Amino acid sequence: MTPSSPGSPAAAAADDFIVDLALERGVLQPAQVAAARALLAGAAAAPEPSGAPARVLELLQRQGILTSRQVAELLAAEFGLPMAPDLANVRLGADVLELVPRAVASRHRLLPLAKENNRLRVAIADPLDTDGIDALGYLVKLPLDCVVATPEDIVAAIDRFYGKDASSIDDLLNKLAENEEDASVAPEGEAAPAADATEADAPIIKLVYQLILEAIQRRASDIHVEPLEKRFRVRYRIDGVLIEVENPPKRLQMSILSRLKIMANISIAEKRIPQDGRIQIGVGGKQLDLRVSSLPTVHGESIVMRILDKEGLTLGLPELGFFSDDAATFERLIALPDGILLVTGPTGSGKTTTLYGCLHYINKPDRKIITVEDPVEYQLNGINQVPVRHDVGMTFAAALRAMLRQAPNVVMVGEIRDLETAEIAINASLTGHMVFSTLHTNDAPGAVTRLIDIGVKPFLVSTSLRAVMAQRLVRKICRHCKRTVTPDARELRALNISPAQAEHATFAQGEGCGQCNSTGYRGRMGIFEILVVNDELQKMIYANVGTVRLRERARALGMRTMREDGARKVTGGLTTIEEVVSITVGDST
Numbered sequence: 001m002t003p004s005s006p007g008s009p010a011a012a013a014a015d016d017f018i019v020d021l022a023l024e025r026g027v028l029q030p031a032q033v034a035a036a037r038a039l040l041a042g043a044a045a046a047p048e049p050s051g052a053p054a055r056v057l058e059l060l061q062r063q064g065i066l067t068s069r070q071v072a073e074l075l076a077a078e079f080g081l082p083m084a085p086d087l088a089n090v091r092l093g094a095d096v097l098e099l100v101p102r103a104v105a106s107r108h109r110l111l112p113l114a115k116e117n118n119r120l121r122v123a124i125a126d127p128l129d130t131d132g133i134d135a136l137g138y139l140v141k142l143p144l145d146c147v148v149a150t151p152e153d154i155v156a157a158i159d160r161f162y163g164k165d166a167s168s169i170d171d172l173l174n175k176l177a178e179n180e181e182d183a184s185v186a187p188e189g190e191a192a193p194a195a196d197a198t199e200a201d202a203p204i205i206k207l208v209y210q211l212i213l214e215a216i217q218r219r220a221s222d223i224h225v226e227p228l229e230k231r232f233r234v235r236y237r238i239d240g241v242l243i244e245v246e247n248p249p250k251r252l253q254m255s256i257l258s259r260l261k262i263m264a265n266i267s268i269a270e271k272r273i274p275q276d277g278r279i280q281i282g283v284g285g286k287q288l289d290l291r292v293s294s295l296p297t298v299h300g301e302s303i304v305m306r307i308l309d310k311e312g313l314t315l316g317l318p319e320l321g322f323f324s325d326d327a328a329t330f331e332r333l334i335a336l337p338d339g340i341l342l343v344t345g346p347t348g349s350g351k352t353t354t355l356y357g358c359l360h361y362i363n364k365p366d367r368k369i370i371t372v373e374d375p376v377e378y379q380l381n382g383i384n385q386v387p388v389r390h391d392v393g394m395t396f397a398a399a400l401r402a403m404l405r406q407a408p409n410v411v412m413v414g415e416i417r418d419l420e421t422a423e424i425a426i427n428a429s430l431t432g433h434m435v436f437s438t439l440h441t442n443d444a445p446g447a448v449t450r451l452i453d454i455g456v457k458p459f460l461v462s463t464s465l466r467a468v469m470a471q472r473l474v475r476k477i478c479r480h481c482k483r484t485v486t487p488d489a490r491e492l493r494a495l496n497i498s499p500a501q502a503e504h505a506t507f508a509q510g511e512g513c514g515q516c517n518s519t520g521y522r523g524r525m526g527i528f529e530i531l532v533v534n535d536e537l538q539k540m541i542y543a544n545v546g547t548v549r550l551r552e553r554a555r556a557l558g559m560r561t562m563r564e565d566g567a568r569k570v571t572g573g574l575t576t577i578e579e580v581v582s583i584t585v586g587d588s589t
Contacts, residue, residue, distance in 0.1 A: 014126075014128050015055050015056060015057040015058075016056075017128070018057055018071055018074065018075070019033060019056055019057055019060075021074050021075075021078055022066060022070070022071075022074055025074060025077075027066065027070055027074065028060070028065070028066060032060070032065055033056065033060075036056050036059045036060055036063070036065075037056055039059065040055075040056060040059060057071075068150040068151060068152055069150055071150075072125070072148050072149060072150045073148075075126070075127050075128070075148055076127075076147075076148040078127075079127040079148075081127060081146055081147060081148050082147050082148070083147060083148055083149070084113070084123040084147040084148060084149035084153075085147075086153075087111065087123065087149055087153045087154065087156070087157040088153070088156070088157075090113065090157070092111075092112070092113065092114075092161050095115070096112045096113070096114060096115055097112065097161055097162065098514060098515055099112050099115070099120065099140050099142075099513070099514035099515070100112045100122075100136065100139070100140065100514060101514075102158065102162040103214075104135070104136065104139065105158050105162065106155075106158060107132070108124075108129055108132030108133075108135070108136065109124070109125040109126065109129075109132075109151050109154050109155065110122050110123060110124045110125065110132065110133075110136060110154065111123045111149070111154050111157050111158060111161075112140075113147070115142070118142060118143075119142055119143045119144070119145055120140055120142045120143070120144055120145070121144075121145045121146075121147065122136065122144055122145070122146055122147070123146075123147050123148070123149040123153075123154060123157075124146050124147070124148060124149070124154075125148070125149060125150065125151040125154050126151075127146065127148065133146065139514060139518065140513065140514050141481070141511060141512055141513055141514075141518065204252065204255050204256070204259060205259060207248065207252075207256070208256055208259045208260060208263070209281075211223065211225075211234060211256075212279075212281060212290070212305070214236075214245070215236045215307065216288065216307060218236060218238055218517065219238055219239070219522075219523075220236035220237055220238050220307060221237050221238070221240075221306065221307055221309075222236070222237040222304055222305065222306050222307065223235075223236060223237075223290075223304070223305040223307070224236075224237070224242065224302070224303075224304050225256065225257070225260065225302065225303040225304070225305075226297075226302045227253050227257075227297065227299040227300030227301065227302065228299055229299055230250065231247055231250055232247055232248050232249070232250045232252065232253045232256070233247055234246070234247055234248065238517065239475045239519070239521055239522070239523065239524050240348070240473060240475065240524060241475075241519070243517070253300055254300075257300065257301050257303060260279075260292065260303050260305075261275075261277070261294065261301075261303075263279045263281075263292075264277030264278060264279050264290075264292035264294075265277050265278070266292070266294060271296055271301060272296055273296065274293070274294060274295050274296065275293075275294040276291075276292065276293055276294070276375075277292045277294075278290065278291055278292060279292055279305065288307065288308070288309070289308040289377075289378075290305045290306065290307055290308065291305065291306040291308060291375070291377060292304075292305050292306075293305075293306075306377075308377050308378055317330060317331065317357070317361075319525075320350075320353070320354060320357055320525065320526050321525030321526035321527065321528070321569070322526070322528065323565075323568065323569075326528060326530060326565070329530060329532065330469070330530065331361070333466060333467045333532070334358045334361060334362055334434075334436075335362065336434055336466055337409075337432065337434060338429055338430075338431075338432050338433060338434055339429050339434060339435070339464055339465065339466035340425060340426065340429045340435045340436075340437065340464050340465050340466060341358075341434070341435070341436050341437075341466055341467050341468075341469070342416075342436075342437055342438065342439050342447050342465070342467075342468045342469070343355055343436070343437075343438050343439075343468075343469050343470075343471065344438065344439045344440065344441040344442075344443070344444060344446070344447050344468060344469070344470045344471075345438075345440075345441075345442075345470055345471050345472060346440065346442075347440075348473075349471055349472050349473055350471060350472075350473045350524075350526055351438045351471065352377065352414075352438075354469075354471065354526065355412060355436055355438065356378060356380065358436060359371070359380065359383060359410070359412060359436070360380070362410060363380070363382050363383060365382075367409045367410055368384070368406070368407065368408045368409050368410070369382075369383045369384065369408060369409065369410040369411075369412070370383070370384040370385075370386065370403045370406060370408040370410075370411055370412075371383060371384070371385045371386065371411070371412040371413075371414070372386045372387075372388060372396055372399040372400055372403060372411075372412070372413055372414060373385060373386070373387060373388065373412075373414040374387070374388035374396070374414050374415070375387055375388070384406070384408075386399045386403065388414070395421075396413060396414070396415070396416075396417065396418075396421040397418070397420040397421045397424055400413060400421060400424045400425065400428070401424055404424075404428055404431075404433070408433060409433065409434065410433070410434045410435075410436070411425075411428055411433050411434070411435045411436070412435075412436040412437065413425055413435065413436070413437040414437070414438065415437065415438050415439070415440075416437050416438070416439055416451075418454065419454050419455040419456065422451060422454060422455075422456050423456065423460075425437060426456065426460050426461075426464045429464040430460075430463065430464055439451075441470070442470070443470045443529060443551070443561075443562075444468040444469060444470040444529045444530065444531035444554070444559070445468070445531060445547050445550045445551040445554060446470075446547055447468040447470075447531075448461060448465070448468070448541055448547070448550060449546075449547045451465075452544065458541055458542055458543070458544045459542050461541050462533075462538045462539070462541035462542040463538075465533050465541070466532075466533055467530060467531060467532045467533060468530075468531045468533075469528055469529065469530045469531070470528070470529040470531075470562060471526045471527065471528050471529070471562070472526070472527050472562055472583045472584065473524045473525070473526055473527075473583070474524060474525060474526075474527055474566060474569070474575045474579045474580055474583050475519075475521035475522075475523070475524050475575060475579050476521060476522060476523045476524060476525050476574055476575055477508050477509060477510045477520065477521060477522075477573070477574065477575060477576065478510040478512075478513065478515055478516035478519070478520055478521055478522040479522070480513050480515040480516065480522070481510045481511040481512055481513035481515070481516065481520065482508050482509070482510055482511075482573075483508060483509065483510075483511055484506060484507065484508050484573070485507050485508060485509050486507065487502070487507050487577055491577045491578075492577075494577060494581050495563065495566070495567040495570060495577055495580060495581065496564075496567065497567055497570070497571065501571060502571075504571075505570075505571035505572075505573075506571065506572065506573035507570065507571070507573065507577075508573040508576075509576050510522075520576075521579070525569070525574065525575070527562045527563075527565045527566040527569065527580065527583070527584070528560075528562065528565050529559065529560065529561050529562045529565065530559065530560075531554050531559055532559075534557070536553070536557070537550070537553065537554065537557070540553060561584075562583075562584050563580065563581075563584040566579075566580030566583070566584055567580065
């Protein structure tokens, strides 16, 4: 009955408890138990056939002397718990199922039934599994009302509600532990065949698929598979934070890495140099792309898979995090007929998503849009996308030079990295094209200095630059466990929020629930710093003034810093003070 291994002392003790309980209640007779013990003792003296029962309770159940239903009723009566309704006839909503991950439900053989009056009613197979019940209570952060059902009914219900194909990682690891020979994909140094119908049943392939599937279900943006000295670590990046998940055994390292490389169509024989590839996988009826990067390390190849979610590219400006005033400003800027608009920020700050959102907004039949990217992460309908290929001389500058002969209205350059690319982009903007691109700078005024530093003449920058937007991503408060709070004076000072502003604000935080993995956050949004270049700032850029003076004047003209924009979203109850302060630690207010 317990999730302990069959031969463990805990499992044996639980079986003895149930047998004694059945004897006490008259469900079993002493002669039946004695006969079962004698049969097991005789079998122990002979070679044990495969699948033979190892314990008295198991033998009694196989003989039909004691049924699973009787065991469930005995345990329910002993612990004063009601029996569950017929699970074959229950109907469960997605909001209840999302509280408990399938892996937890399968491991502890339990099923969430209903959330009522801020309590969770759950069907359990084993009231003796106190560790599992306590773990569930900690996970969902709710008091539990337990009812008892048979293990068979719970397993069938889990398959019905969660889906049969989504085997838990625990189950697959257990199967691999029992079948060592399945834990190989191909001999080292030899090419492995692609997966086919018979190979798809191999546990190692199911395990790799499940690792990817679970990451997608948990809304991860990246999967990190990292060989360490004594263990094989798997981590998901969820809402910008790396979370370690259950690690596969170290002995499966080579098999998992080989399988991922096969799926990404990169060489499994080459382990000395970095490699890049892509995986296309079908999940939930739709095709997903994963960008794969392999990097040799001391203890093996580290693989990172970026999950490319096309749904995020069609978001409107409010979903990206723009308030109405900033959205109106940005919509006006991206609709300009010519000039350069730059989006700046470090890697992982959402620049690509913002640029694709801009292209989606202005993608109309009367506009020709061409992009040059390294690599092309997302394929967009109605837009001509050009990949950079350094091996054949197709650099950003070469592609951009050729693109201008295609007479586009809008050009997007993935990143301005050098003087040649910057000069061609500026010349394009001066000849009637709207150019979008990115730079790696910490704030918006710093983009001006960066362009001049790489060799662009100040008069060209002042003439062509229309606006610069710096951005960062902050985590949003989970709406499922959101509650209002009252910050103290120290927290308010951190964001320069006055007591008068605080009186009319709504401060909130997440308590942590099953929807947000107990973090209190679910999803991310942008905080922005928009520098609009007007006549006065043009003159200052032409005069090559420093970043500090440019920033001071821009703020005097109404530019909000990222921290100030973050403070607006804190007072609106969208994120927390701690989140904004940690993301904008270098921002002066």
